[in-house]
Amino acid sequence: MSAPYYQDDSVTLYHGDCMEVLGELTSGRAESAAHVVVTSPPYNMGLTPGGNGRGMYRPGANNKGGRFREGYGDGDHDDAMPQPEYDAWQREVLGLLWELIPDDGAIFYNHRVRVEHGRARLPLGMDFGPAVLRQIITWDRGTGIGVTGRHFCAVAEWIMLLARPEFKLRDHSASGMGDVWRLGMERDRSHPASFPASLPARALDASAARSALDPFAGSGTTLVAAKALGIPSIGIEKSERYCEMAAKRLAQDALDFGGVA
Numbered sequence: 001m002s003a004p005y006y007q008d009d010s011v012t013l014y015h016g017d018c019m020e021v022l023g024e025l026t027s028g029r030a031e032s033a034a035h036v037v038v039t040s041p042p043y044n045m046g047l048t049p050g051g052n053g054r055g056m057y058r059p060g061a062n063n064k065g066g067r068f069r070e071g072y073g074d075g076d077h078d079d080a081m082p083q084p085e086y087d088a089w090q091r092e093v094l095g096l097l098w099e100l101i102p103d104d105g106a107i108f109y110n111h112r113v114r115v116e117h118g119r120a121r122l123p124l125g126m127d128f129g130p131a132v133l134r135q136i137i138t139w140d141r142g143t144g145i146g147v148t149g150r151h152f153c154a155v156a157e158w159i160m161l162l163a164r165p166e167f168k169l170r171d172h173s174a175s176g177m178g179d180v181w182r183l184g185m186e187r188d189r190s191h192p193a194s195f196p197a198s199l200p201a202r203a204l205d206a207s208a209a210r211s212a213l214d215p216f217a218g219s220g221t222t223l224v225a226a227k228a229l230g231i232p233s234i235g236i237e238k239s240e241r242y243c244e245m246a247a248k249r250l251a252q253d254a255l256d257f258g259g260v261a
């Protein structure tokens with residue numbers, strides 16, 4: 001098993017490729033490794049299929065996509081795979097996660113619809129491999145990406161709830177929160193694509209999660225939320241820079257955590 005990059009009483013963070021580390025976790029099949037997964041993969045923002053290969057956003061454009069023209073800025077992931085390759089990779093990751101979670105487990109998979117060449121592209125063409133889609137939750141970020149004359153500015157992202165047959169919410173009040181989550185955006189922008197801690201916090205709390213996993217941990221937001229809720233968690237992140245960022249957040253005495261919104 002790979003050596004953890006960071007570890008404390010409740011969190012283990014691995015620096016590595018999630019396919020490799022998930023393979024190791026699956027073969028070890030630690031019973032409580034991952035009851036609930038909350039994750040946001042790279043969105044493959046850097047390439048226009050059939051386009052010029054330099055990204056779908058104009059150079060120098062002051063928008064989120066513009067910041068992704070060079071991937072995550074660390075040379076580890078350029079976020080510009082041919083789309084079929086990207087979709088196949090994501091299905092493979094979901095397949096490993098699906099194997100890892102128990103019969104009452106679930107995956108909260110954050111992704112977004114985007115418009116390419118005048119046509120909506122849905123996440124993975126809505127084919128999640130073996131994972132079963134139970135519900136789409138709308139995350140209202142409160143602010144938009146990509147103002148254009150061609151379509152309405154996207155203010156929302158999706159959280160696909162991929163759930164094993166016995167997955168249940170904590171109780172009826174968790175269900176009563178509804179399927180539109182108005183959580184805004186992360187204010188600390190040191191990671192280019194982080195979600196607010198209230199997002200994994202709500203997912204984990206509503207699921208009465210026994211343990212949490214994020215295979216694309218980024219700045220460690222899911223781990224921070226899990227720790228604050230007293231839930232053991234595992235994270236995997238390919239970029240050492242973001243591992244360092246996550247480790248710093250996790251080592252803080254008073255976690256920077258907005259609570260369960």
Ligand SMILES: C[S@@+](CC[C@H](N)C(=O)[O-])C[C@H]1O[C@@H](n2cnc3c(N)ncnc32)[C@H](O)[C@@H]1O
Pocket residue numbers: 016017018019039040041042043072076077191193194195196215216217218219220221222236237238239242
């Ligand atoms: C959308 S970001 C996740 C942000 C995270 N939710 C947060 O709040 O900070 C996706 C992350 O996946 C990482 N990544 C890309 N390819 C990876 C791989 N093969 N294995 C593990 N992490 C990877 C990127 O470095 C990036 O930090």
